[in-house]
Amino acid sequence: MGGDGGKKVFTLAEISEHNNAKDCWLLIDGKVYNVTKFLEDHPGGDEVLVSATGKDATDDFEDVGHSTSARAMMDEFYVGDIDSSTIPARMKYTPPKQPHYNPDKTSEFVIKLLQFLLPLVILGVAFGIRYYTKSA
Numbered sequence: 001m002g003g004d005g006g007k008k009v010f011t012l013a014e015i016s017e018h019n020n021a022k023d024c025w026l027l028i029d030g031k032v033y034n035v036t037k038f039l040e041d042h043p044g045g046d047e048v049l050v051s052a053t054g055k056d057a058t059d060d061f062e063d064v065g066h067s068t069s070a071r072a073m074m075d076e077f078y079v080g081d082i083d084s085s086t087i088p089a090r091m092k093y094t095p096p097k098q099p100h101y102n103p104d105k106t107s108e109f110v111i112k113l114l115q116f117l118l119p120l121v122i123l124g125v126a127f128g129i130r131y132y133t134k135s136a
């Protein structure tokens with residue numbers, strides 16, 4: 001749909017070159033956006049946009065639940081379309097790279113477990129002591 005319209009068709013490799021704060025392109029829903037000038041005005045910050053480069057950022061974009069006014073702004077940054085055959089299947093979803101996201105939840109889990117178990121252990125010991133001192 002839309003034909004050429006004077007807009008270019010890019011490969012994923014071409015788009016991926018624009019992957020920094022001075023030159024930032026996004027691929028969303030098959031369309032390519034040059035958001036370099038928008039970086040510092042983006043309400044969600046520049047870092048998320050830069051880290052969404054070099055891949056299909058559709059899921060990242062949709063996960064936020066952008067408003068209709070956010071969607072209306074996109075026209076302004078539209079520079080062309082993707083040659084979809086250049087997107088490898090396994091790249092269609094990669095989780096967003098959050099700056100301070102810590103995927104290792106083990107220590108958190110151990111603390112939660114101890115918070116639950118420790119009172120039970122103390123209670124058990126208390127009853128144990130009571131029982132043995134009584135029968136002695």
Ligand code: HEM
Nearest residue numbers: 033043044048049052057060061064065066067070073074
């Ligand atoms: C051309 C592309 C984009 C435009 C025009 C845009 C525009 C906006 C606008 C106007 C908002 C304010 C809330 C709203 O109206 O929905 C917003 C919020 C946000 N955006 Fe984007 N955005 C774009 C791409 C992205 C991408 C690719 C990501 C994620 C990687 C992202 C992450 C966020 C986040 C996390 C917020 C929430 C900020 C908050 O609620 O504190 N945006 N964006």
